[in-house]
Structure formats: structure tokens, C-alpha cells
Amino acid sequence: MGKILAGVILVTALVAGAAMYYLQVYHFYENVAARGTDDVQLTSLVSGKAEPVLYDGFEAIDADSSPIRYRACFTTTMSNAMLSETYEIYETAEPLTAPGWFECYDAQAIGLALEEGRALAYLGQRDVSYGVDRVVAITDDGRGFVWHQINRCGAVVFDGQRAPDDCPEPPKGY
Numbered sequence: 001m002g003k004i005l006a007g008v009i010l011v012t013a014l015v016a017g018a019a020m021y022y023l024q025v026y027h028f029y030e031n032v033a034a035r036g037t038d039d040v041q042l043t044s045l046v047s048g049k050a051e052p053v054l055y056d057g058f059e060a061i062d063a064d065s066s067p068i069r070y071r072a073c074f075t076t077t078m079s080n081a082m083l084s085e086t087y088e089i090y091e092t093a094e095p096l097t098a099p100g101w102f103e104c105y106d107a108q109a110i111g112l113a114l115e116e117g118r119a120l121a122y123l124g125q126r127d128v129s130y131g132v133d134r135v136v137a138i139t140d141d142g143r144g145f146v147w148h149q150i151n152r153c154g155a156v157v158f159d160g161q162r163a164p165d166d167c168p169e170p171p172k173g174y
Helices: 002-027 080-086 107-116 152-158
Strands: 030-032 041-043 050-052 056-062 071-075 119-129 132-139 143-150
Touching: 041 132, 080 119, 107 119, 107 132, 119 143, 143 152
Parallel strands: none
Antiparallel strands: 030 056, 041 050, 041 119, 056 071, 071 143, 119 132, 132 143
């Protein structure tokens, strides 16, 4: 009887583990349909507002289960020399990983390119949802990558503390 019970527990654990893996890596993600005009935006140094930039080959995934699951890839003909004089640099960019099946996005390679100066990170949009910024990194060869990253205000509030005075008031429920 003990061997049967152990077998049932083992099979149940394997099925539960496989289900959790599938749900985290595949189930919640959906492809984002490109609108073709404003899928990639950067925040202007002059106006402080997000503005569309030139892009091609846009592909993205997102999930409703978390505000930081958005990932996108694209190409652009705009140079970092021009972009860095026009749009806000994002100093604390830390690319978040994407599911392995989203092949155009490699967080480690993006992070290395940022560290080595082969890419620059820009603020795409501040507070795309409370405490989360959209970050856009563009390499010297025109490949672009987008992800959502928790900002300073979000990190404090999501940790259960009161929002700093220079942060927007969090929505009810935080």
C-alpha cells in the first residue's frame, strides 16, 4: 500500500510541476498585435512626453498576469547619436528575461550590450502602470528591445512601504 501511495504522490507532483511550468512559460503570454505607428515610443527631453519613433519588424508578447511581462523586439534606422540627443536616457536599465521561445529577445545579450556601450537604454514611457516603466534599448546596429521594469517608486510601494514624497500617489489597493 505504501508503494502505491508513494507512486500516486510522485505522479501528482510531476503533473503539478509540468502544469506550473506550462502556465508560467506559455499559457499566460499572448502575442501583441502591432499597430504600425506607435508601438515603439521614447520620452522626449523637451516635452517629457512619449513620442513614436521609426521602427520595423516589431514583435511583442505580454501577459495580463503581471505588469512586467511585456517584451518586444524591433529594428530602427535611427542612430543612437541622434536618439540620445532627443530622448531621455534610462540610467538603471536591467533587461528582464523572456520565455525561451521568444527568440528575438535575449536579456543577457542586451545587458552585455548595455554594459559594453554597444546599446543605449531610453525611457519609453514612465509609469506605463503604477510603479512600472517601459524601457527601450537600442543597439548600435539598430536592433531594439523593450521591457517593463519596476521603477524606484514602485519598488518602495510594492515592498509595502509608503510612497516617497516625490512619487505619485499609488492607486487604491497598494
